[in-house]
Amino acid sequence: MTRPERVLVTGGSGVLGRDLVRRLQDRAEVRVLSRRPPQGPGFVQGDLETGEGLAAAVDGVDVIAHCASAADYRRPQRDVTQTRQLLAAVRGARPHLVYVSIVGVDQIPFGFFQAKLDSERLVEESGLPWTILRATEFHDLMLMFLMRLCMGPVAVVPRNALFQPVAPGDVAERMAELVTGPAAGRVPELGGPKVESMADLMRSYLDTVQRRRSIIEVPLWGRLGTWFGVGGQLITDGDRGTVPFADYLHARITSDGVLRHPYR
């Protein structure tokens, strides 16, 4: 396949999408879909849930990198609606659709993961050329969880919970390769370079921000306990990113002077 001329990035204003857009800009004409008024050249206003603005957003693109997500854990089906609306907008055209999903969506009995799996199926059955990359949790998302878990006088983390967080830049780099390459179906999963317990991740966070907190590990029962225990959110034989969590936090605080997570 020749290099794409025009690429639409849904979620191009989000954590992954912003980085992906930066990496694609000198390789193709990049369009960014956002619900907000245009924030720069290439921005197209539209809403994946209502369908508003989507026809113009997809018009004439060779590749769609679908990175948007409502990230609504209470109403996970919103992500399925978004994917469905995107596919409906494409109509008779045949852009290559590159979708980013999450490691473990087929193993973990959690509504949001089920919705991502349903979205994967819509992509596979769309009749379009497609590529799906599953990635583990981004460092920024783990940072958000950790900041919330240590708001009190002690830091409370789940016991036996293992994660393999990955730098969004590593995921963006892989996505950029996939967007500029031919449709590849399912590609190897991408995880971070290290598997770490939530307590280890909390220690890295507290060290970085130079805060002292006792860390209490509490057992998780029920479906969540099973989920963490099985390790379904870790990659088995996929690819590994390059930046460990602690190094990522250190680099961020060094450059920004403060550590904030970008999620609402």
Ligand SMILES: NC(=O)c1ccc[n+]([C@@H]2O[C@H](COP(=O)([O-])OP(=O)(O)OC[C@H]3O[C@@H](n4cnc5c(N)ncnc54)[C@H](OP(=O)(O)O)[C@@H]3O)[C@@H](O)[C@H]2O)c1
């Ligand atoms: N975060 C993780 O740890 C992780 C791990 C693995 C895979 N993923 C997947 O990677 C993708 C990107 O995640 P992220 O953390 O970078 O997301 P994010 O920062 O939360 O960004 C979400 C993006 O979705 C867009 N969006 C949401 N609702 C929309 C709507 N109705 N219409 C149009 N755009 C809409 C937002 O754009 P506006 O607000 O500008 O409209 C925003 O750019 C998601 O599919 C996610 O499931 C994430």
